[in-house]
Amino acid sequence: MRIFVCIKQVPDSAQIRVHPVTNTIMRQGVPTIINPYDLFGLEEALRLRDRFGGEVTVMTMGPPMASDSLRKALTYGADRAVLLTDRFFAGSDTLATSYALANLIQKASDNWGKPDIVFCGKQTIDGDTAQVGPGIARRLGLTQLTYVSSIDAIDPSHGTITVRRRADHGVQVLQSRLPAMITMMEGSNEIRRGRIEDALRAASAEVVQWNAAAAGITDLGHCGLRGSPTVVKKVFAPPSREEKATLVGEGAANPTAVANDLITQIFARQPVLEGDLMHAAARH
Amino acid sequence: MTRNHFDAIVVGAGPSGNAAAYMLAQRGLNVLQIERGEYAGSKNVQGAILYADALEKIIPDFRDEAPLERHIVEQRVWMMDDAGHTGMHHRSDDYNEDKPNRYTILRAQFDKWFSRCVKEAGATVIYETTVTSLMRDASGWVVGVHTDRNGEGITADVVILAEGVNGLVGRASGLREELKPENVALAVKEMHFLPQEVIDARFNLKGDEGVVIEAMGTITEGMVGTAFLYTNRESISVGIGCMVSDFTDVGQATPHGLLDRFKAHPSIRPLLEGSEIKEYAAHLIPEGGYKAIPELVGNGWLVVGDAGHFVNAVHREGSNLAMTTGRLAAETVADIILSGGSCSRHNLAAYVDAVKESFVMKDMKKYKDIHGFLKKGRHVVDLYPRLMNRAAQTWFRVDGVDKRSKESTIMREAWRARGIGGLMGDAFKLMRAWR
Amino acid sequence: MNSSAPRPAAAAGSRAGMKKELPEHFRSYKHVWVFIEFEQGEIHPVSLELLGEGRKLADQLQVELAGVLLGGCGAALTGAAGICHSYGADVVYVVAHPVLADYRNEPYTRVMTDLVRKFEPEIMLLGATVLGRDLAGSVATTLQTGLTADCTELAIDDERSLAATRPTFGGSLLCTIHTLNFRPQMATVRPRVMPLPVPDTSRTGRIVEYQAELEESDIVTKVIDFLADRNSESAQLAFADVAVAGGLGLRSAENVSLVRDLAQVLGGDWGGSRPLVQKGWIPSDRQIGQTGKTIRPRLYIAAGISGAIQHRVGVEGSDLIVAINTDPNAPIFEFAHLGVVGDATVLLPALTEAFRSRLAVNRLAG
Ligand SMILES: Cc1cc2nc3c(=O)[nH]c(=O)nc-3n(C[C@H](O)[C@H](O)[C@H](O)COP(=O)(O)OP(=O)(O)OC[C@H]3O[C@@H](n4cnc5c(N)ncnc54)[C@H](O)[C@@H]3O)c2cc1C
Numbered sequence A: 001m002r003i004f005v006c007i008k009q010v011p012d013s014a015q016i017r018v019h020p021v022t023n024t025i026m027r028q029g030v031p032t033i034i035n036p037y038d039l040f041g042l043e044e045a046l047r048l049r050d051r052f053g054g055e056v057t058v059m060t061m062g063p064p065m066a067s068d069s070l071r072k073a074l075t076y077g078a079d080r081a082v083l084l085t086d087r088f089f090a091g092s093d094t095l096a097t098s099y100a101l102a103n104l105i106q107k108a109s110d111n112w113g114k115p116d117i118v119f120c121g122k123q124t125i126d127g128d129t130a131q132v133g134p135g136i137a138r139r140l141g142l143t144q145l146t147y148v149s150s151i152d153a154i155d156p157s158h159g160t161i162t163v164r165r166r167a168d169h170g171v172q173v174l175q176s177r178l179p180a181m182i183t184m185m186e187g188s189n190e191i192r193r194g195r196i197e198d199a200l201r202a203a204s205a206e207v208v209q210w211n212a213a214a215a216g217i218t219d220l221g222h223c224g225l226r227g228s229p230t231v232v233k234k235v236f237a238p239p240s241r242e243e244k245a246t247l248v249g250e251g252a253a254n255p256t257a258v259a260n261d262l263i264t265q266i267f268a269r270q271p272v273l274e275g276d277l278m279h280a281a282a283r284h
Numbered sequence B: 001m002t003r004n005h006f007d008a009i010v011v012g013a014g015p016s017g018n019a020a021a022y023m024l025a026q027r028g029l030n031v032l033q034i035e036r037g038e039y040a041g042s043k044n045v046q047g048a049i050l051y052a053d054a055l056e057k058i059i060p061d062f063r064d065e066a067p068l069e070r071h072i073v074e075q076r077v078w079m080m081d082d083a084g085h086t087g088m089h090h091r092s093d094d095y096n097e098d099k100p101n102r103y104t105i106l107r108a109q110f111d112k113w114f115s116r117c118v119k120e121a122g123a124t125v126i127y128e129t130t131v132t133s134l135m136r137d138a139s140g141w142v143v144g145v146h147t148d149r150n151g152e153g154i155t156a157d158v159v160i161l162a163e164g165v166n167g168l169v170g171r172a173s174g175l176r177e178e179l180k181p182e183n184v185a186l187a188v189k190e191m192h193f194l195p196q197e198v199i200d201a202r203f204n205l206k207g208d209e210g211v212v213i214e215a216m217g218t219i220t221e222g223m224v225g226t227a228f229l230y231t232n233r234e235s236i237s238v239g240i241g242c243m244v245s246d247f248t249d250v251g252q253a254t255p256h257g258l259l260d261r262f263k264a265h266p267s268i269r270p271l272l273e274g275s276e277i278k279e280y281a282a283h284l285i286p287e288g289g290y291k292a293i294p295e296l297v298g299n300g301w302l303v304v305g306d307a308g309h310f311v312n313a314v315h316r317e318g319s320n321l322a323m324t325t326g327r328l329a330a331e332t333v334a335d336i337i338l339s340g341g342s343c344s345r346h347n348l349a350a351y352v353d354a355v356k357e358s359f360v361m362k363d364m365k366k367y368k369d370i371h372g373f374l375k376k377g378r379h380v381v382d383l384y385p386r387l388m389n390r391a392a393q394t395w396f397r398v399d400g401v402d403k404r405s406k407e408s409t410i411m412r413e414a415w416r417a418r419g420i421g422g423l424m425g426d427a428f429k430l431m432r433a434w435r
Numbered sequence C: 001m002n003s004s005a006p007r008p009a010a011a012a013g014s015r016a017g018m019k020k021e022l023p024e025h026f027r028s029y030k031h032v033w034v035f036i037e038f039e040q041g042e043i044h045p046v047s048l049e050l051l052g053e054g055r056k057l058a059d060q061l062q063v064e065l066a067g068v069l070l071g072g073c074g075a076a077l078t079g080a081a082g083i084c085h086s087y088g089a090d091v092v093y094v095v096a097h098p099v100l101a102d103y104r105n106e107p108y109t110r111v112m113t114d115l116v117r118k119f120e121p122e123i124m125l126l127g128a129t130v131l132g133r134d135l136a137g138s139v140a141t142t143l144q145t146g147l148t149a150d151c152t153e154l155a156i157d158d159e160r161s162l163a164a165t166r167p168t169f170g171g172s173l174l175c176t177i178h179t180l181n182f183r184p185q186m187a188t189v190r191p192r193v194m195p196l197p198v199p200d201t202s203r204t205g206r207i208v209e210y211q212a213e214l215e216e217s218d219i220v221t222k223v224i225d226f227l228a229d230r231n232s233e234s235a236q237l238a239f240a241d242v243a244v245a246g247g248l249g250l251r252s253a254e255n256v257s258l259v260r261d262l263a264q265v266l267g268g269d270w271g272g273s274r275p276l277v278q279k280g281w282i283p284s285d286r287q288i289g290q291t292g293k294t295i296r297p298r299l300y301i302a303a304g305i306s307g308a309i310q311h312r313v314g315v316e317g318s319d320l321i322v323a324i325n326t327d328p329n330a331p332i333f334e335f336a337h338l339g340v341v342g343d344a345t346v347l348l349p350a351l352t353e354a355f356r357s358r359l360a361v362n363r364l365a366g
C-alpha cells in the first residue's frame, strides 16, 4: 500500500505562555512537537504497511524547522519525508493550507505513485480547526472518513475499506472506497518506538524539500495570506476568571456533610442538570 | 564497514559530547552520537553562564549564530545574612567588547544549536535513545553500545562517555564507582519571566548587557553551598545548590525550601517581583573536585565532562571544562584513528596527558582541598556572612558612636564568635586551599 | 526564532490592516442560515442554540433567519421544521431524499453547496460537533470561502461583517476572525455556549422544499451499521453529560471502582489521568487529556488529579469542574469551579451515596 501521512509541527501546548504585557504568544524557547493527533494516523499507516507492504510518506507544510518533526516521524519508521516550505505560504488559513497540501500530495503522487490512503490528525492542538483534512479530501476527490476509531477491513487490491466512525450518539460502521482521507480518533492506537535501525536511518535520511514552484504551485494567489479568506482581526486575553475554585465543605462534620454541601453547590450552578440527571436516573 | 559500525560513538549531547562529536566529525570521522533526551538540551537545567574561550577553540565564530542571551558586564558577590547582604560589585564598560568573554545562555536552546552544528559537521545524531550498556569483546575491550531500542547493538572503534554527572553507563559497566553524596551538589533552579525592559531597568542594563549575582551565607542554613541569579534576555535564572551529603547530615531544609527562602530574601525579592515562574529543575553537580576524578580511559573507551567530574566548583565552571575535555578527547581519538592506530588504553592515555597540560587539570588541582576545608569549617558559610553584615551595619550607621569604638566592637564580635586562633586558622587554611 | 504555526498571533496586526472589499458578485448574498443537525429523529440542541444566536444576527442585519434541514423522511422533516420556526427561523429549507437518511459527507456536502449557490446566504452557522466539523470543512472548501472553527461568540460589526471569536491555545487566548471578501461567512459554534432560546410555539414560518438530485449508486460510502452509545460498554467520555475521573490520588487500582460507581449513579461516564493508563489501572480509551480524550461534559468531577496542563487542556471546555484533592495548592484548583480539599477515597463513596439519595428523593417528589 502507498500511504501519505500529513503531520503538522506545533508548539508544545504545555509550554505556551502568553506575554503578560503584550498579550502575544511567547514562543521563544517553546519546544515544538508533532501534533499529537497526527501520531494516531502515522501509527495506523505503519501498521497497514507492515501488513500489506508498501511505503509510508510523511509530509508537512511549514517553516524549514519543521523538518525536525519529519525526521522524528522517520524514527518511528516512516519511509520518506517531504517538506513543503516557502515564504509564500506564511499566514495560510485552512483553505490556503489545504490548497498547498493538496498540491503537495499531487506532486508526491506524480513522483512516487498515487496513495491508497492519506492520513491526517483529527485536529491540531494549535489551530485546532479540524478543517484541513476535509479540505484536502474535497480538493483531491478522496473519500472523506473523519473521526475513525478503527479500520475493520481493508482490501487494497479491490480498493474497499470498512471503518468505524465516531458520530455524536454512536458509532457508524461505514463501507467505502479507496483512495480515502482518514482522520483517526485519539486513543485508537499508540505510536510505536522505532527500532535502532529506524533511528539511524532517520538521522541520515534526506528530507525532501520543495518550495512552491517545485511542488508545481504557480498560482500564488491561492497561497498564504493572499489565498486566505479568513482575517484575524483581533487577538486578546480572555477576561481572567474569578480566581480559584470555590472551596466547599470546609469545617463540615463528616464526609456525608461535605458531599451534601458539594451537591447543593453543583446544582446551584447547574440547575438544569439536576432535572436531567433525575430523568436519566429514572430511565435506568 | 559492517552495517552499524562507526569510528566513534559519543554517549550524550551535552557540552562535552557535542564538543567531542563536533571535533571528530570535523576531522572526517564517522561519528554516531546518542542522546537520551528528546533533543539536545531537553534534559538540561535551563540558564547558565557560557565561557567563550572554550567554545571559541571549537567553533571560532560561534557568536554569529549561537543563541546567546546577554554578555556579562557586572558581577556581584554577596555575603548574606537574614536581613541583607554585604558584597562586592564589579562592573566595567570594558566588557562591552567585540568578543565578550562570558554570556548567559539558556541551555535548552544552546545545546540544541550546538547539536545542529554537530549534525551539520556530518555526525549522525540520534535522540530519544538511551545507551543501556557497553558492548565488550571476550577480552573486555569496549567495542560498542547497546541501547533501549529494539534491534542490534552498534559497534565502534571507541566509545566516548559524555553522559553527565549520573554516568549510569559508566557505572553500570564498572568503569566508575557510585557517586558519593559528599562529592556531588544538588542544585535547584527556576526561570522567572519578566519583560526585557523590566530586567534592564532593575539591573541597570542596556542592550545585551547582563549581570551575575553569586551569593552565600545564611541562605544555605549552614550547609556548604551557594545561590546564584543570572539575567537572561527575558528571564532571570535563580538557583541554589548544596552538597548532597549536607541535605541529609546538616540541614533540615529541602532544596526547594532553600530556593523559596532565597527568593523571599529582602535582597532578592524585589529583583523577581511580578515575574512568571516557569520550570523548576533539579540537577546534580559533581563537586568532589580533583580527588573524585575517576579512571578516564580504558581499552576502547574514554570519559569526558561531568562524567569525569570535571567541574570547578569554586568558580562555577563546568561547561567549559566539559567542552575542553570533549575537544581534547576528540583530538586524541582522531589522531589515533586517522593514523591507523587502535584505541587502546595505552594510546588513549594521550588524552589524559592533554587534560593534565590544560587549564582543566591545573585548576582542578589548585582547588583540591577546598571542599575538605569548607566541610570542616562550616562557619565560613554561616558565621562570616553574619559577621560581615553586622560589621557593615555598625560601620555605616551614624549614631553618635565614634569610629574607633565601632572598630573595636567589630573586632570584639569577631573574636567572640570565632576566637583569634579560629580566625587565623581559617585564614590560613583558606589560603592553602585556594593556592 | 521563527514561529512554527503559519499564523502566529503577532501577525494579526498586519492582516487586519489589509482592507478587503466585498466583490460585486457576492453583494447579492443575504440572510443568515443555520444548518440543523437532525439525526435519529432528533434535532441536536446546538442547532437550536444557533437559531437563537442566528436570530440576533439576522435582526441586527435586518434579514431573514433560515434553518436548513436534510434527511430521509419528508414527514419527520416537516415536524422538525415546525420546531425550527418556534425557535426563531423565518424560513426552513427542507431537503428530503432517501440518500440523506443517514449523515454522510458526500451527499450532504453536495446538497449544502447546491443550496448555497442557489439561495446565496451571507452567513452560515453549524454546530462544532463531529457532524458539523466534518461537513463544514468540505462545504467551505467547495465554496472556497472562509470558515472559523469552534466559535464561542458571534457578533456583527459596523460594516455588516460577522465577527467570530474563538478560543485558542487551550483557552489562554481568544481571537476574532472575519471573512471579508467571500460569502457566505461560515462558522462552527461550540455546543452549550450559546443559551438555548425559549421556544415560541405560536411562531410560524415558511418552508421551502428543495428537490435534490441524488442517486444512491453515485455515493461510494455506505452506512452498514450504527452502534448507538446507549447500547455500548465502551467509553463514551467525549460525549457524556457527566464525567468522573480519577488520578494517582486514588492510590490503588481497586479504588478506580469508586470513580466508576459515582459515574454510574450520575448516568455518566468515567476515565482517568494518564498515569493510571500507564499503570494499567484503566484502559487507554479512558485517558482524559491532551493525548487522550478531550471532554466537554456539563459536569466534570476530578478526584485525586493534580491538574497538569496536559490534563487541563482536555477538560477545560467542561461547563462545571469539581476537584477533590488533598493538596490545597494542587494546580487543579486554579481552573476548577468547585473544590473540596480532602481524601478522594473517602469522599467519592460519600458523594455517590449522597447523589443516589438526592436523585431518588427528587424522583419520588417529582
Ligand atoms: C489561533 C489560531 C486560530 C485559527 N483559526 C482559524 C480558523 O478559525 N479558520 C481557519 O481557516 N484558519 C484558522 N487558523 C489557521 C490554521 O490554523 C492554519 O491554516 C493551519 O495551517 C492549519 O489549520 P489547523 O492547525 O487548524 O489544522 P487542522 O485542520 O486542525 O488539522 C487537521 C490535520 O491536518 C493536517 N495538517 C494541518 N496543517 C498541516 C500542515 N501545515 N502540514 C501538514 N499537515 C497539516 C494534520 O494532519 C492535522 O492533524 C487559525 C490559526 C491559529 C494559530
Ligand SMILES: Cc1cc2nc3c(=O)[nH]c(=O)nc-3n(C[C@H](O)[C@H](O)[C@H](O)COP(=O)(O)OP(=O)(O)OC[C@H]3O[C@@H](n4cnc5c(N)ncnc54)[C@H](O)[C@@H]3O)c2cc1C
Pocket (backbone or CB within 6 Å): B011, B012, B013, B014, B015, B016, B017, B018, B034, B035, B036, B037, B040, B041, B043, B044, B045, B047, B048, B049, B050, B051, B129, B130, B131, B132, B162, B163, B164, B165, B167, B168, B169, B187, B188, B189, B239, B241, B283, B284, B285, B304, B305, B306, B307, B310, B311, B316, B317, B318, B319, B320, B322
Ligand atoms: C544548577 C547548575 C548550574 C550550572 N551553572 C553552570 C554555569 O553557569 N556555567 C558552567 O559552565 N557550568 C554550569 N554548570 C555545570 C554544567 O551544567 C555542566 O558541567 C555541563 O553541563 C557538563 O556537560 P556534560 O556534557 O559533561 O554533561 P551534561 O550537560 O549533563 O550532558 C549529558 C548528556 O548525556 C545524556 N545522557 C546521559 N546518559 C545517557 C545515556 N545513557 N544514553 C544517552 N544519553 C545519555 C543526557 O541526557 C545529557 O544530555 C551548572 C550545573 C548546574 C546543575
Ligand SMILES: Cc1cc2nc3c(=O)[nH]c(=O)nc-3n(C[C@H](O)[C@H](O)[C@H](O)COP(=O)(O)OP(=O)(O)OC[C@H]3O[C@@H](n4cnc5c(N)ncnc54)[C@H](O)[C@@H]3O)c2cc1C
Pocket (backbone or CB within 6 Å): C246, C247, C248, C249, C250, C251, C272, C273, C274, C275, C276, C287, C288, C289, C290, C291, C292, C293, C303, C304, C305, C306, C307, C308, C309, C310, C311, C314, C324, C325, C326, C327, C330, C342, C343, C344, C345
Ligand atoms: C506529552 C505528554 C502528554 C500527556 N498527556 C496526558 C493526558 O492526555 N492526560 C493526562 O492526564 N496526563 C497527561 N500527561 C501527564 C501529565 O503531565 C501528568 O503527569 C498527569 O496528568 C498527572 O496525573 P495525576 O494528576 O493523576 O497524578 P499526580 O500529578 O501525581 O497527582 C496526584 C494528585 O492526587 C492528590 N492526592 C493524593 N492522594 C489523594 C487522596 N487520597 N485524595 C485526593 N487527592 C489525593 C495529590 O495531591 C496530587 O495532586 C502527559 C504528559 C506528557 C509529557
